[in-house]
Amino acid sequence: MKRNLIYAFVAAILSAVVVGMIHISIMPILITGNALKNGTSVDVPNEMTLQAPINQIAFSASPYTADMDVGDVGMTGPMADMIYAQGWLDVSKEPMVFEIPDFGDRYFVIPIIDRWNIVNGYIGTRATGSQGGQYAVVREGWQGDIPAGIETITAKTDEVNLLFRVFVASEEDFAAADTLRRQVQLYPLSAITPE
DSSP: OOOHHHHHHHEEEEEEEEHHHHHHHHHHHHHHHHHHHHOSSSSSOBBTTTTTTTTEEEEEOOOTTTTSSSGGGTOOOOOOOOOEEEEEEEESSOEEEEOOOOOTTTTEEEEEETSSSSSSEETTTTTTTTEEEEEEEEEEEESSSOOTEEEEEEEESSSEEEEEEEEOSSSGHHHHHHHHHHOEEEEEEGGSOOO
16 A cells, blocks of 8 residues: 555656646746737738738837837837847748848847747857858758858748847937838848859
């Protein structure tokens, strides 16, 4: 009898550990799945909620201010000295290319975040410099050629999130920063005409 209780106790603990491990291991994909569904559930980009159809970018309409509700900017914990843009890419069939203008001395960062919530690459002042360039987000295992001059970032999942942050020194600086970030272009690799 005592032995059966010990076995039952050990089995219950092991079951709890296994359930906990499963829960911990699948939570990122469930959370980002919800973010993907909600973030792309619009027909046109929405500047207030930072939602955009898949393979498009939504640019925030204004910088965050203290009198705004966080939900108004589609961002958890926005910073007052940054403006945001966001988009989900589907790279399951072909790579997506984005072209960045020269940001000069303005700080910017674009992490490429997969569905496991892991950053697969960074583009920005500290990681790649502020000069312009082209970057292809490619699904791991994709077979094909990327034209010379385009840097490759390998994604571990079919969908990735781009979360742009661009520094704004003041409200007066918003227009200049906004104009610069809206020069970012996004297109499928197949849209590039071979020379």
